[in-house]
Amino acid sequence: MNLYYRVGAERDLGTPAVIANSAAKGGAGAAPTVNVEIDGRSVAVPEGISVMRAAALAGANIPKLCATEDLAAFGSCRLCLVTIEGRKGYPASCTTLVEEGMVVHTQTPRLAELRRNVMELYISDHPLDCLTCAANGDCELQDMAGAVGLRTVRYGYDGAHHLDKPKDESALYFSFDPAKCIVCSRCVRACEEQQGTYALTINGRGFDSEVVASQNDAFIDSECVSCGACVKACPTATLIEKSVIEHGQPESAVITTCAYCGVGCSFRAETQGGQLVRMVPNRDGHANHGHACVKGRFAFGYATHQDRITTPLVRDSIDDEWQAVGWDEAIRTAAERLQAIQARYGRKSIGGVTSSRCTNEEVYVVQKFVRAAAGNNNVDTCARVCHSPTGYGLKTTLGESAGTQNFDSVLEADVIMVIGANPTEAHPVFASAMKRRLHQGAGLIVVDPRAIDLVQSPHVRADYHLQLKPGANVAVINALAHAVIDEGLEDEAYIRARCDLEAYRIWRAFISEARNSPEATEALSGVPAAQVRAAARLYAGAGNGAIYYGLGVTEHSQGSTMVMGIANLAMATGNLGRPGVGVNPLRGQNNVQGACDMGSFPHELTGYRHLSDEATRRLFEAEWQVALDPEPGYRIPNMFDAAIGGEFKGLYVQGEDFAQSDPDTQHVYAALSAMECVIVQDLFLNETAKFAHVFLPGCSFLEKDGTFTNAERRISPVRKVIAPLSGMDEWDITCRLATAMGYEMRYSHPSEIMDEIARLTPTFRGVSYAKLAELGSIQWPCRDEASAGTPLMHVDEFVRGKGYFAPTPYVPTDERANARYPLLLTTGRVLSQYNVGAQTRRTGAVAYHREDILEIHPTDAQVRGIVDGSWVGLKSRAGETVLRAKVTERVQPGVLYTTFHHPESGANVITTDNSDWATNCPEYKVTAVQAYPVSRPSEWQEMFHRFTAAQQQLSEQALSEA
Amino acid sequence: MTVDAAKLVRMAEQITANMAYTDDVELVAARVADHLNRFWDPRMRQAMAEVANGDADQLSPALKAAVRQLHGVAGEGAL
């Protein structure tokens, strides 16, 4: 059945399509056409494209080397010459645009001769080891030699040449063999145009010209971020994936979606038999347009890592050894234990947690399991700890819990405001699109306590960096809005037409109060009033002002307030409802949006409909044939508190690792230890599994059929590339568990689950696997069967009708620096690693980030006697850990920064149980701490190592048998 | 009672503070009650009600008023 998915080679039409306003309502508008004649055939082609592309569309492939559809035409190789009637000479077809009535010949004896001459020169300085070359079968130079009929090389091969240049194997995932370079500069242009990193240049002139990374550095030491764009662009074996060198050319491909971040890049998973050889970004991918980052492109080794558990495990207590068992026994054990707990402690004593890493279908069945089979609403999702405030804030103000734009919209923004997000590290492919727009001259405002890369990087410089103190977000957003109103910059006509005027009146009075002025908030936020005012003017007066934000907004005790503040600012300046504007959460995990859409929160069903809504409940009750509890259940932190209180006893955890990812680790440990049955479904025996009684092995994204929904609400297909290593589909595990507990759940394929979702969810009307195969991807809402999706939301009116201005008082966090804990710790992530690192730490990418480092300002370091590279003890009211210091001015005095990719770092031993007032999203971004030099790991770390070693021992026997 | 009452009070007061953009205690109380009714498990609402029945003076005026408007607590046998 999977043969259905196989796709052929990607076609390269040579030069890019003309981008019609893709962000406009219905997607690409039909561009006007012109009529041309190519080799005797008349064709109508879009205006503004190249002769090369027109010929390709008409079926004539003109030889080319320096051109590729992913990059702007360059015109350097002179292989693509054509003749055009009425014009002199032989123009390059890649740089010549079509004109009405043009008559083109792509093949004549003279053209053939010219092309052969060009090829002859290239080949005379190229090694002739085609048969043993890794690119054999996928080399454009080889193809072109064939296409132009090259038979001899008159120059001989012993003149001056570049054949002895050494290879650079330093990059982790690809190799660079300059001897094979034809200096077409496609790599250089890919690094500039697609990635925006400018790591490569052509050094020297004429015969001496060569490709170099940074200042003639090895790749690993250069600015290269290993996105792989240059590798894809290279027409020869010069830049090539090491996996292809190792395995040979892939023979088959499946289109699927990256399982790392919320950009949701579309990929061709290219295989050789059952072996994944490489992941190549899909040119037709609607979120990424043929681009990717190091994680999706290269970091897939975890899927086959030796730590993968592929057999179910059970044990009675966490001090017992794990026993490897068959699926039936594992499911029976899990079901019996959950039922016994319910019999003893009540129906509401168990619950489940869905994962943003899993597919929509897998998430849906877990929440259905909890509501229908367990009979309560104790279901939550890991989005609780990242974007729950987005759901609350955007639903309240705009009426829908999702970002307003598609990614392409950024290409029409005039001013971009980035708040509490670090796109170049966390959403790299979107960051590249953003940088493209910045290179074209869009304004940039960065609101962040740290000087993130965007503040100043090659060809990008923020107009304003509002470097606020951690915890002062709401003060700053209020000050920006105050300045807008104070200086009369609001869009009155827009507000009158689109917003709830009574709410606006109340909000306007509130925001105009002196306490919200830039001058009054300056002392709290540390941002000079004049800067705030200037930034407000830039954003409000831009034409198109677009806001992008991340976890630096949500993971605060006022996360929901801040999201509403952002929506207020956008409404007040009329920056919602058209291309180039909007309020855009940059979602962390690949399927955060989807997990939220699928009814994972304890208070709502799919499509964000509250349980108390009778009509919705009836709909589900009829479909599921079960009575639903109309009251909300526990959120994750409530589950933990209730576990410690002794009334919550059993938890089914789908692919989430609380014991590392959730704040206040010691509290989490206590809660997990207090439960009688913890069931973990995951790829690895992760931190949480150390507390588990049943382990159900899950599938990597390469082993599943399903869908992910990215940060722009785009539902994209995930397709099985290889069979599940565990022999069981993840959705099926959940269904079997429900069935074993007496509630029958059966589907024959995940497409049936999607059909059920579409039946029950108004915003998913008509979404099906067939439609996804046809369209490639679909952005919800789909309000009727015929809908092809909605790239832009709130176009004529807000989803809630009138936009609602919510008052946003600034309530400072309780987590304040004081004499005991005088510094503020904030947390984040790096490009090469992903969250808890369970995946990325099990790939070569670990070489880029071996440990979590503590960034500290030189002043703070000096007074404490902390030097670069030394061990630093960190203590908060929650706990104590030890990290290695990096002394840097990237952080402000008084602020510390670290990542949390490695469990032994214990970054979350330090973070507290403080959380967002509305959603309990933890306040990861602010913890008051003290720092001091130490010489050994903390007590917690020592305990962690002992516990890890003990747990490892308890699984050794079972794993060696299995 | 099995939940940590002090923590619930802290969370409820936090909600109240964030809703308190006006001095109108009744308005704030209504919004706080609505929030707790929509997002809190009834067992947590029940625990809040018990706190209010005991030492109500530890609660801010708006929260105290809000607790009186909670659904499904004390007497109605929500548990």
Ligand code: SF4
């Ligand atoms: S891998 Fe990406 S960043 Fe590195 S040189 Fe190539 S295009 Fe540039």
Ligand code: SF4
């Ligand atoms: S490395 Fe490849 S893409 Fe770059 S100039 Fe050489 S042949 Fe062209």
Ligand code: SF4
């Ligand atoms: S940007 Fe995100 S979705 Fe795209 S390849 Fe990288 S990790 Fe995957």
Ligand code: FES
């Ligand atoms: S492909 Fe046109 S000049 Fe190289």
